[in-house]
């Protein structure tokens with residue numbers, strides 16, 4: 001398992017730079033090397049360039065919102081699994097995201113172990129096999 | 131628990147500045163509609179109704195009274211007119227008969243016979259038998275000397291040349307004199323007929339008639355004692371005794387009415403000032419006027435015309451109108467007041483829910499804003515711990531890790547707070563999700579922990595473990611439970627007890643009860659509690675809590691019921707379906 005993690009392609013999308021860079025560093029300490037972008041537009045560009053297995057997507061960002069990114073992805077890259085991050089809890093937006101086909105959602109602040117669990121499940125769902 | 135955690139959940143009215151502001155607002159609203167306004171309004175409407183209803187009624191009554199008065203007048207007048215006309219005819223007949231009898235004698239018998247006392251007496255005797263009232267008769271020659279005479283007095287040879295009737299007869303051919311007493315000391319009249327003899331000389335036949343005959347005719351009118359009837363001559367000299375206006379041959383004390391041979395009825399004032407009617411007629415071919423005076427008396431007075439039935443009707447109608455107007459306006463104004471109050475309450479409720487939703491939005495915003503930096507702290511601390519874990523042992527490494535754990539714990543606590551706030555904010559959303567009733571109850575109860583501690587109220591939860599998750603709206607259920615608990619808190623005294631329980635009713639249903647040992651409700655109150663705006667908390671209640679709760683529970687396919695005993699307490703029972711959209715719960 002642990003050996004495979006370096007092959008996981010994870011994209012972290014959040015405008016909160018301090019949060020996302022720290023989270024990325026913590027993930028890398030756990031053998032995951034995520035790519036990091038800070039807005040929706042950039043995220044889509046990166047995904048088009050090379051599709052990740054899992055996108056961890058903040059819902060509330062300036063400019064393009066997480067849900068818009070999700071909607072676009074559902075068409076262009078249906079195989080990509082999306083874990084939504086929200087500061088709001090189980091609000092309508094999160095429900096809407098689930099309906100749009102997000103893999104799951106998590107409420108900030110998140111527990112790193114929970115996140116790892118979710119990512120692992122999402123990798124399974126993405127059909128990644130070692 | 132921190133104060134922060136409670137602020138959004140505690141009802142607005144129960145503490146702090148929001149409560150004071152709300153109370154102030156309510157006071158303002160009450161000031162806006164002073165009770166005197168309704169009283170004034172009511173008085174105005176009653177006055178108006180009375181004005182439009184009673185005024186025409188009074189006018190009608192007055193008109194009715196007047197019509198009645200004229201009818202009575204006519205009814206009063208007509209018999210008097212008829213009586214006078216009839217009596218006039220009798221008088222006319224009386225005069226005509228006697229005049230023609232005398233005329234007949236004058237023309238039928240030769241002068242020689244008439245001038246002979248013996249023959250005249252025979253003739254007179256026949257006439258007397260035919261016509262009553264004749265007293266005597268005399269034959270008077272051209273020079274006015276009575277040649278022959280038959281009668282009780284010794285009048286033969288008397289000279290009448292200077293008598294006015296002698297001259298009148300010379301002028302008219304025949305003449306009836308006024309009443310006079312003359313020698314005889316009792317009233318009588320003379321019927322005088324003049325005739326031209328074969329010898330070319332005028333002679334005169336004169337018969338006197340006892341006017342007690344008049345009295346008899348007038349007595350035959352049968353008039354009442356307060357009335358008067360009499361005969362006058364054209365100059366106003368009484369020809370018969372009058373009860374009230376003088377004796378025989380005296381002038382009447384009022385001017386003669388205008389000449390008319392038709393019976394006239396005119397208004398008249400009696401000597402003692404009473405209203406009366408006077409009927410009179412000039413008797414044709416004579417000097418006489420027949421007159422009758424009848425006081426209007428009791429029948430005509432206001433008192434006599436006053437009709438008890440009409441008056442009772444009027445008074446009854448006015449009273450009825452008054453009553454109806456009073457009742458009607460009472461109802462009307464009460465309704466107006468009620469709708470004003472409802473509007474005010476609705477306004478209060480809207481305001482309250484607006485306040486709640488803006489608090490909700492604020493809470494959501496704050497939670498979001500705080501969650502992001504919290505997330506950073508969380509990650510930074512997490513990274514520190516990760517990095518420390520990679521370091522070899524160094525002094526106080528354990529203490530560092532402890533500090534980091536403490537930070538993580540604090541972050542977790544903050545996270546709980548923001549989640550509570552978000553849970554409150556979620557009330558505003560309609561959202562069916564899978565929920566644990568027990569969790570919702572726990573969360574709702576936690577909002578009231580501070581108040582229960584402060585008021586020493588025992589709030590106990592006996593929640594059955596392992597209840598199935600139900601598909602329902604978390605926010606709305608929370609609102610329902612909050613309403614129930616708020617009501618229970620309002621019902622109990624300090625030191626009271628409130629017990630919340632859950633159970634599995636059947637496969638498809640869970641049951642929830644909220645029981646208090648508070649003031650309870652009368653049956654009358656129980657009948658109305660689910661009605662919107664029904665409240666016994668004058669000034670502080672909206673009366674919306676239970677009606678909204680009822681609506682929510684019904685919409686969620688559930689049922690709500692209560693049992694209550696005054697002074698013992700109240701239990702609300704709610705049944706909720708496990709699956710959303712399944713048929714209603716049977717209670």
Ligand SMILES: Nc1ncnc2c1ncn2[C@@H]1O[C@H](COP(=O)(O)OP(=O)(O)O)[C@@H](O)[C@H]1O
Nearest residue numbers: 617621659665666667671672673674675676700
């Ligand atoms: N637990 C209770 N005990 C006694 N009376 C209650 C209870 N719950 C509700 N009521 C009665 O029902 C009325 C209506 O309640 P509600 O609809 O919540 O409106 P409000 O609380 O604003 O008056 C209350 O005014 C009160 O008289």
Ligand SMILES: [Mg+2]
Nearest residue numbers: 613617675676
């Ligand atoms: Mg209430």
